[in-house]
Amino acid sequence: MTGAEKRREARRDQVLDAASACFVEHGFHGAGMAKVAKKAQMSVGHIYHYFESKEAIIAAIVDRESELAVERFAELYALPSDEIAAAMINRAEDIVVTKSDAFQSALNLEIQAEAQRNPHIAAILQEHDKKIRGLFSNILNTKLGLTDADARTELLMSLFGGLASRVLRNPGLKREKLIPLFQSLMHNLLNEPANA
Template identity: 30%
Template structure:
């Protein structure tokens, strides 16, 4: 029997994840069965279960993939001197999510899926751990960037790194939730708004 290439295996895994993401975004996690996923991806049960044991594994893999994309963005940003400012970096991350670089889905569909993943953590301990680990990784990534900002003379030394991390993560989450609920959210608005806030001079004219 011919050996299956890693490229083929990766492509098949991608096919399953993208199809499952479409199902979950369309019908919700609890409204989607594994049979729905099989029909969506056009594969046999054996082909799908070779990669994922069930819905919980699919959901966790989708969430982990999103965090991997964001971790990569932080890693690339930290390698640049000076690093991109928060408005540029967050705009880049949100734009990547909205243009389907994470799931290969349409913008609002992708945002809706992310919000569903967040909600699912309230009942799914395994998924909660996946998101908790990803959240910790993002906070760590931002902390490293804060140090890079300090080293480049862009940020005061008394700024608490974790405070910046939590605020930036919350900003991105808020924009994703707005897109899922209302639509029409543009990454350019996030960038512009952050630049505006960053320009505030507390000692300026009142």
């Protein structure tokens, strides 16, 4: 990546971070481009240099999250098959902490709420989910040999995804108590034979 490309990427990230903060603070519709520009410390016109609309900003936020998930699944897939389940279980603590982060939870729920009103945003989220589910299920099926990989993937994604709602409803959530329980559930789901 050239210096100019790095600077452009940094400016895009600056806008995405500012927009994320504004969406959490004001909601999607309350976060006009003027507020995003002020938070990003740049002009509205400069933001339009990188993104054509707020929808495009949401798409880029989702894409950025998706790229991180793709990288994590690529790392897992590269491991020998007999190490994958243990590696995933060892990541449970990081996943619980990440999925129960109050800011990220509020942002994700704001984007999901907008998806209920906006078919374009809904399509972006559904495409992201399809991609991540596919990568996850593929690891469970091809690397761990689990024949009901789709159902196991859906259950694990539901369990971890539910933390976003729980932390906003229960800010005193005891993550340290949840981690060993998640690890136990993951051990069962990733190591037990599939039921016929």
